[in-house]
Amino acid sequence: MKIGRAAEIAGISVRTLRHYDQIGLLHPDVGAAGYRSYGDGEMETLWRILFFRELGFPLGQIKKMLHEPAAAQKEALRGQRGLLTEKKEHLEKILTDIDRILEKGFEVNMVKTFDVSALEEHKKQYAKEAAERYGETYRQAQERTAHYGQEDWQRVMEESQNIFDSLAGCMQRGPDAPETLYWVGKWQEYITRRFYSCTPEILRGLGELYVSDGRFTRNIDKTHPGLAAFLKQAIDAYCDKPHSP
Amino acid sequence: MKIGRAAEIAGISVRTLRHYDQIGLLHPDVGAAGYRSYGDGEMETLWRILFFRELGFPLGQIKKMLHEPAAAQKEALRGQRGLLTEKKEHLEKILTDIDRILEKGFEVNMVKTFDVSALEEHKKQYAKEAAERYGETYRQAQERTAHYGQEDWQRVMEESQNIFDSLAGCMQRGPDAPETLYWVGKWQEYITRRFYSCTPEILRGLGELYVSDGRFTRNIDKTHPGLAAFLKQAIDAYCDKPHSP
DNA sequence: GAGACATTTACGGCGCGTAAGGGTAA
DNA sequence: ATTACCCTTACGCGCCGTAAATGTCT
Numbered sequence A, B: 001m002k003i004g005r006a007a008e009i010a011g012i013s014v015r016t017l018r019h020y021d022q023i024g025l026l027h028p029d030v031g032a033a034g035y036r037s038y039g040d041g042e043m044e045t046l047w048r049i050l051f052f053r054e055l056g057f058p059l060g061q062i063k064k065m066l067h068e069p070a071a072a073q074k075e076a077l078r079g080q081r082g083l084l085t086e087k088k089e090h091l092e093k094i095l096t097d098i099d100r101i102l103e104k105g106f107e108v109n110m111v112k113t114f115d116v117s118a119l120e121e122h123k124k125q126y127a128k129e130a131a132e133r134y135g136e137t138y139r140q141a142q143e144r145t146a147h148y149g150q151e152d153w154q155r156v157m158e159e160s161q162n163i164f165d166s167l168a169g170c171m172q173r174g175p176d177a178p179e180t181l182y183w184v185g186k187w188q189e190y191i192t193r194r195f196y197s198c199t200p201e202i203l204r205g206l207g208e209l210y211v212s213d214g215r216f217t218r219n220i221d222k223t224h225p226g227l228a229a230f231l232k233q234a235i236d237a238y239c240d241k242p243h244s245p
Numbered sequence C: 001g002a003g004a005c006a007t008t009t010a011c012g013g014c015g016c017g018t019a020a021g022g023g024t025a026a
Numbered sequence D: 001a002t003t004a005c006c007c008t009t010a011c012g013c014g015c016c017g018t019a020a021a022t023g024t025c026t
Helices: A004-010 A015-021 A040-054 A060-066 A069-104 A106-114 A116-123 A129-146 A150-169 A177-193 A200-212 A213-221 A227-240 B004-011 B014-022 B040-054 B059-065 B071-106 B107-114 B115-125 B128-146 B150-169 B176-194 B200-212 B214-221 B227-240
Strands: none
Touching: A004 A015, A004 A040, A004 B214, A015 A040, A040 B115, A040 B214, A060 A069, A060 A150, A069 A106, A106 A150, A150 A177, A150 A227, A177 A200, A177 A227, A200 A213, A200 A227, A213 A227, A227 B004, B004 B014, B004 B040, B014 B214, B040 B059, B059 B071, B107 B150, B150 B176, B150 B227, B176 B200, B176 B227, B200 B214, B200 B227, B214 B227
């Protein structure tokens, strides 16, 4: 079978078949004139290649998987499942953002500053069980913010801006200065009042997020460059002191 | 502000900023020495660029959107929402496939041959309301196949293979030969018995899917090249005759 | 003059689509 | 000789990471 017919049967393009030959994914027999020839064996392999491709595997990995036993392939499937799940969750988060913007206006985007959902995401890398503990907190925030109107968001953001301004004013005093710690307390109180019960543990998680996740860092550093890093240190200092509730 | 500092504050790489300059997305001022200089205005623009980037917009589109009014931007957001929703649904479908394979084994993949969920997907392009009508059918199939074990699937696939073999044998007689129509009827009956009530309308939809969606075409043409196209014609002939139930 | 910054040019990676230019089979 | 295939080579897309070679500020 020549390449055109093989492509037609497989429902893919000739270019694709040549590409697979080039990257060593599927080498057909080659006749005297240089024509590629696909037999039953090649079509069977091609079939499996396209099968994995539909499941979202990159071609490089398919190349490795082809000659592995079924058990190893299932293992790869589990890995793939994890990857795709992450992608899906990421998309869901973006979709939530878009919906919120369409409903409440562009300004509401600052919500990210206290978004625990990203906290789950981040924590997964360190402690897997931690991820689920924030589920309830997340729902709490979702419920409460659902009732907020445009004006509420306006106020919410003013408040956070005030605290950030104050914290920025403390940056020379150091992250463990009494005044700094006072404003960290205010921040914790603000989140608790406006969104969800912000425990020291969650607060610490948010602090880490502020420096490790660009989206948060940007939001905080926007008006006061360097504040995110400072705030993280201040939060750590605050949580290490015995006076947190 | 020089490029390094700007990148640091924005939480992105220097390379990214230069890239944005190169593609005309964000032109900073340039000093005598060729150094790029980012002022408040540029940082504000950059901020908005990154905002849209987080929402999954391609840079090219961001470039256009930047100078549009908020209303047009919201319109773009709605479009983006649609795109991302499709991507998400695609991922969900793959995830379903993977789960089914992990549970029932690789062989079950042939299920696609009568997967109405893809039918929804396809119909969307032609008639939007049609999409929802298949929701119930889909759930029906989900429920019934949930109880199938490995052996059940074995039999299910043997049955479909038999019908396909018979249909392939009819290919010379033409798509409207009595024998062909008989086996089309068998196919409809088979789907109804095994998965969901297959109305002529759904059957017709499946027929179109067999030639328009590569995944289906491949599954059918695998053993009998050309059968997919033939089956579509036969289904059309069958549904045009008054003898369908 | 050393070191930390800045500059430019350019390849690579993914999965092919899409020419451009030319050989082969029936 | 035409037509319908086949071949190779190579650019392009999207978004930068990662050199490499060189200039500028303090």
